[in-house]
Amino acid sequence: MADSPDEDMSEEREPLQKDLTCPVCQGIFRDPVLLPCTHSFCRECQVSSMKYNKRCPLCRKDFEEGQVVANRALSDACETYLKTKHTRPKLESGGEDCCNLHLKPLELYCEKDEEPVCVDCVSLHSTHRLLSLRDGAPVCKRELSFKVQIFEKKVESYKKTTHKLNNAVEYIKYQAGQAENQIKSEFERLHAALVTEEALRLKALATEEEEKIAAIQELIANTNEDIVTLKELIDTLKKEMGNEDLPLLKNFQNLKRKAQWTREDPCLPDDSLLSMGKHVGALSYKIWKNMQAHVKYNPVVLNPNSASPWLSLNADLTSVKESAERLTAPDNPERFDPCVFVLGVEGYTAGKHRWDVIVGDNPRWIVGVCRESVTRKKKFTLSTSRGVWSIGLSKGAYTASTPERTELQVQQRPEKIRVKLNMDRGEVSFWDGGTAKHLVTLTHKFDEKMYPIFGPGLHNTPMILAPGKIAVHTS
Structure with a gap:
């Protein structure tokens, strides 16, 4: 019986491959060079050899x-050979995939390059850690399992965030109810002219409520979509991890690229709640032209x-x-x-206040006053070095918030404190509002928006x- 064409091609390839193999790296020549002794080597192999001596590695x-x-x-011969390598037959030993370079079964896994290799590739990976397919598959599975665990935790985190966002929606509705009641009360007092x-103001409130809720609901929807996407990614990874070792290892780099999550974690954004000061803060002042007496x-x-x-x-x-x-907030x-x-609604960048x-x-x-960037989510000591310029009363002593805690000499206990902020001169001064007596002036070149800050202490006495x-001036 005549040999098949594939068998003939295989027999022709073996001696040809040997002729096109570099004696140093045992791979097909890459950019081969010719020495005076007529021996050829890969350019890279020849350069590496010259680091030790200028002799032919063979003769x-x-x-x-x-x-x-x-x-x-x-x-040129090597390029032609490599271009035709796709016509090689599968090896009879189980029909396994072969190395593109050496036409031998993929029996090892390179941990550094994250790909399966054949035994003849060992010299090309001499500085890498090589594992058997049996040992390499668990390494990849462990890494993918770690990804799965991260995504599963992220799903749980996103679910908790969604719960918080839903609570924020309810709180905005509660805020809207508070604002609506206050607005109605004020307008009842002035209702004839107002x-x-x-x-108009109720419409502005309703519009902002709708916008703020819509923005958070959009974030909720996006978060739910992320949860679905993460679950699909988890299912995909788990499914691929159940494949045979070699298909898993061959597809590992692609899976690793897919197993990335670059989107930011959802959170309640800045300025997500209602601008309560705009709706109910100093409301009567905003309509003073029509109702000056009230x-x-x-x-x-x-x-x-x-x-x-x-x-x-x-x-x-x-x-x-x-x-x-x-309180629930x-x-x-x-x-x-x-x-x-608690801060004032309005911040200042210039002028006198x-x-x-x-x-x-x-x-x-x-x-006192503080920078817009003052710490919000952890305890801190009030000090000018922490962005707070203030005075306070504690344990019977009046102090200014300088780094060394300057004690103020106060003869008569003030019931009203007057704060004067001059942004242009970089001064904030404190006065006894009842006697107009100066208490202290703190200076600084304010390079950030400044906000009034208040700390009433944990007592029932309100700070007003x-x-x-x-x-009113007319001309």
Whole structure:
């Protein structure tokens, strides 16, 4: 019986492959060069050999570097051979895939290059760790299992985040209810002249509520999509991990590329809650032109989105005191927790500003200004070096928040503290609001937006933002 064409081709390939094999690396010649002694080697092998001596690795004859020439004929023959290698038959031993370079079964796994190799490839991976297919598969499975574990934990984390985001939606609705009640109350007091204004402000509130909820619901939807995608990725990896060793190892690099997650983890973004100050802060002042006799103006109103969960604010955001129990509020980035502080709604980058704070007989409090970037999510010592310029009362002593804790000499206990901030001169001064006596001035070149900061202490006595005087000028 005549030999098949594949068998003839295989017999022809074996001696041809030997003729095209570099005696140093045992692979098909790559950019071969010819030495004066007529022996040929891969250029890279020849260069490596010259690091030790300038002799032919086979016959040991000396040569000079300038005598080495490119062997173009041999290079062309190697290229032609490699182009036709796809026509090679499968080996009879189980029909396994073969090495593209040496036409031998893939029996080893290179841990560094993350690919299966044949026994003749060993010299090309001499500095790499080679494992059997049986030992290599668990290595890949362990890495993929680690990916699966990460994604499973991420799914659980995303589920918890989704729960928090849903809670944030409910809190926004609660905020909207609070704002609506306050707005209605104010408009009832002034309703004859303010019916139109009331409708406009309720519309603005409803619009922002819808926008904020829509934004978070979109984030929830995206998070749920991420959960589905992660689960699909987990299922894919688990399915591939159940394949035979060799298919798994051959597809490992592709699986590893797919097993990446570059999207950012979902979280409640900045400015995600309602801008309560815009709707209910100093509301009567905003309509003073029509109702001057009923206008109440506060230079500063409190930002409930920054308030510690242990603080309770009144409806018009001008009073703050300790809450009997921890309030339920989203852990948004603006909120102080665990420190018991609250900021004013408006920050300042220029100009002169003044506000009065009624501290009453509260035995512990702080009043001042702080940088917008002040720490929110961990405890810190009040100090100018931490971005807080303030004075306070604690254990019967009045101090300024300098690094060395400057003690203030106060003869008469002030019930009202006046804060004057001059951004242009870099000064914040504190006064006894009742006697107009100067207490202390702190200086700094403010290079960041500054916010009023208040710490009423954990006492039932409220800290109240005193209303300012209104002057109407006409021309």
